[in-house]
Amino acid sequence: MSEQLVSQLVNGLLIGCMYSLIAIGLTLIWGVMNIVNFAHADFLMIGMFTSFWLYTLYAVDPLYSIPVCAVLLFLLGWVIYKFIVSKVMTGPGLAQVVVTFGVSIFLANLAVWLWTPDFRMIQRPLLHGTWDFGAVQLSVPKTVASIGSVLFSAGLFLFLRMTKTGKAILAVEMNRTSALLMGINTEKVNALSFAIGTSLVGVAGAFLSMYYYIYPQVGGTFGLLSFCVVALGGFGSIEGAFIAGILIGIVQTLGGYFFDPAYKYAIVFAVYLVTVWIRPQGLLGW
Amino acid sequence: MLEMKNASIGYKGGVLAVQDVSFRVKEGEVVALVGSNGAGKSTILRAISGLLRPKSGEILLNGEPLHTVPAYDIVRKGIAMVPEGRQLFGRLSVIDNLLLGAYAVESKEETEKTLLEVLALFPRLEERKGQRAETLSGGEQQQLAIGRGLMSRPKLLMLDEPSLGIMPKLVSEIFRTVQEISEKGVTVLLVEQNVHEALHIAHRAYVLQTGRIVLEGNGKELLQSDMVRQAYLGM
Amino acid sequence: MSASPCLEVRGITKRFGGLTANEDVSFDVAEGEILSIIGPNGAGKSTLFNCITGFYPPDGGKVLFRGKDITGASAHKICKMGIVRTFQIVQVISDMTVLENVMTGAFLRTYNNRQVRAKAEEILRFAGLYEKRDFLGTAITIADKKRLEVAMALGTEPKLLMLDEAMAGLTPVELKGIIGLLRKVRESGVTLIIVEHVMEAVMELSDRVVVINSGRKIVEGAPAAIVRNPEVIQAYLGDRYHA
């Protein structure tokens, strides 16, 4: 293997970890509520801007913004669920599909209105530069962000498997009626899952702000890719989303390397189409 | 203990599934609701467990209204339901299913004690503790569903069609278990299509037909009644 | 009765993973006959139904319809050939009226709207649902839904009608009604296979009964002989037929 290929693979792995963290929140929301949250990546954008303004106004490094983003986006998610999404839970299917589009358009343009459509960047984050491993050079912020993503993903996984609340969330996901009969307040579980999902994507935003451009429409591409990740992994499957995220990161960089960088996303989408053609329920779906 | 008074229950936008039904369950009894498919038996259980709300009439538990309690709090009132078709958490382990049954129980020690009791009642579940619920056989799944219901230490256990989809031989075993549970002091409300078996173990029974109670009485007496014999036992 | 059977089922086997739902099931259905399939829940009756009607491909064995091999053909093609089925859980199209539901079935044989409507109305009269033709599919009683299912199936002009528990959960009066309807269907020249739990209906309607237990056929014969068969009593009927 050429050195370049190895470094492409590593890069794909790193960006893939970010995709995983973004997508597990989305798949959690879908699994519990059966709702595709089209505004998911706009919460990512809000996380990035939160981190940016904390840095610009109060000189707080993105690394320290992570808990702030987590809490802020948790609250935002809770509010959006309570006042908007919960209203369509018993409504017609199409309203469930469309409502989050409204949220998405609203949030993205709120950002345009407040902060203009300009591209920004955090100039000198605490973590910068590269680590040199001979053939492979690792960008420090990217690597830390990816390791952080894996940790947060693992955290969610353990939370769901090990805690009583986590198991209640899984129970609602598998059988809402039975969960009610067990005494689980399913409405609360919905709100909690939505808030956890947005909180995780907020954390991803803080990580991403260390090395990525920050602008109101940044959600666009990330949103499309995270849908692909979730669907590829199988809607509702946390493990599936995690694996598919890394897979898509690698497909994207290798596709760009072997073919044309301009087509890297097209290749990702094509891989999705071929996968669901063969396996209509995604990789780990049921 | 439990009383339903002149309740009419229907699904959203649909016709009434149950009309003007009244019945009571006394402490320590096994009461069976029997009747054909679509007669409204399951609807009654769903209303008691809060999944449906009666359009009129009331449901009382020890004299207090139950039909205003949210569904997720019913179990905290001491009522557990074993739903039709078992409705397990398929991708969770047997033990996780049981522990979720005790979700409403605050005390950890109590839950552990109950768990041991339930596993003693169903030794098969002990053997399969770590397995995913969906991999169990039909009979084992029904045992798990009943076990999960018992985990909340209910005073009243409601069973919806426990014999549905179970091998004939296991059916009598299930009914024996129900009797055992009753002997331990748990009141049982049973909905069954298997009229014969249900009437055998029930102290009292109500016969439903198209949403109304048409007959009530002692289980063994009903078994001898001409109407039941004709309509449900095909004799 | 014509010489060649309407349906021949030859050694049907179907597995799901490690579970064998049907093993080597064989039987014939003669033209114009009413055959009942009985057996305990989970014995594999519905799987057998699905294998015959093309919903599952069988893992082994053959299905011949009027001498033609239809094994593994897709469900809609089998329907077009003249085998139509109903479902265990009543399925009607909820945002259509009763008439439109039957019309949907009747569109199988012709595009012509007027003909389809006329035929659907005729079938509704036949099935005793004409007065309820403008009700929504969801707004009628269970008994009427079961009739509607039969009417929808008749719309496709079947030669063989297969009913999956069409009589479960009906009151004795409703049951009499639907038994009468099925008799009329048979008189109009349609062969019937019914999967049923309601023994009175089975006894009254069927010419022959096939008993399935844990995926295998254990016995077949005339209804009167079946209920006295010790194997059947043990596996299925239990002591309720001792009397």
Place this chain on the structure above:
Amino acid sequence: MKKLAPWQIALCVAALVASVAFPLVVKGTFPNHVMIMVFLFAMMGVAWNIMGGYAAMFSFGNVAFFGIGAYTSTVLLMNYNVNPWIGLVAGGLLAAAAAAAIGYPCSNIRSHYFSIATIAFAEIVRIQFNNWKFVAAAEGLSLPILPEGFRNFMFHSTKIPYYYIILALLALSLVVCWYISVTRMGYYLRAIKESHELAKGMGISFVRYRLYAIMISAFITAMAGTFYAQYILYIDPESVLILPISVQCVLVTMLGGAGSIWGPVIGAAILLPISEVTRVWLGAKGTGIDMMIYGALIMLISAYQPQGVWGYITSIGRRTK
């Protein structure tokens, strides 16, 4: 199909008369432009409704057909001097062919997986056009200026002919949609929407009817694309191949009421004026406040009036009966 109530017929006739008379009464380019956009998106909503409303295939990729329509007629006109009217049909056919090519392998993909697949498809098309030298990639194509006239499908001095052309195209789409709903295909699509199992059991090939629905939807959407190209006279991937256009198709249908013939028309009549007017009044400075209001409206309508406006009107009709 249920017969229309007299008040509904009256409403339709009134709407028709009003739309024909509108440009004769209201002068000025802006109102006419708004109405043209209303009809354009109503037409795309009608097309979407055939898939989404009747057969419950929620596509978020219809913009691909729109783009194919716009590009086909334009490329034919620029490179081969083909009359745009022929281009209109050619674009429709090409889009239908693309729909069949992508729809056939996707015929087993359901619900959300299908929705995401349509997005993936549309994105692949967008990326391809963005990098395709033959269609000038991201630069886009400016249509050659031809003499004004109906024959050339091009008018420079007035918008009124465009107005009547798109009105006619919308009327045509409505007739197609109505025709589908009263014939076998409409019945079959509704059966498929209810349950795949039921449909199969009644002899309905759901692969085939789903495919028909996608192809017809693609054809109509592509015609809308050609119209757009002839109307704006400039196309590039960022204006005719982006996700928000797909979303708009869904929104007008959902707002007006999916599965009803008039739903998309009503939805477009409400949504497009709001978005065009807010754009002109508030959006000139690029502040995003126009789209913010738009997003908030979508949010509130789906949360608090999810049956759509048509559902609301018919429920009033039922209550007053």
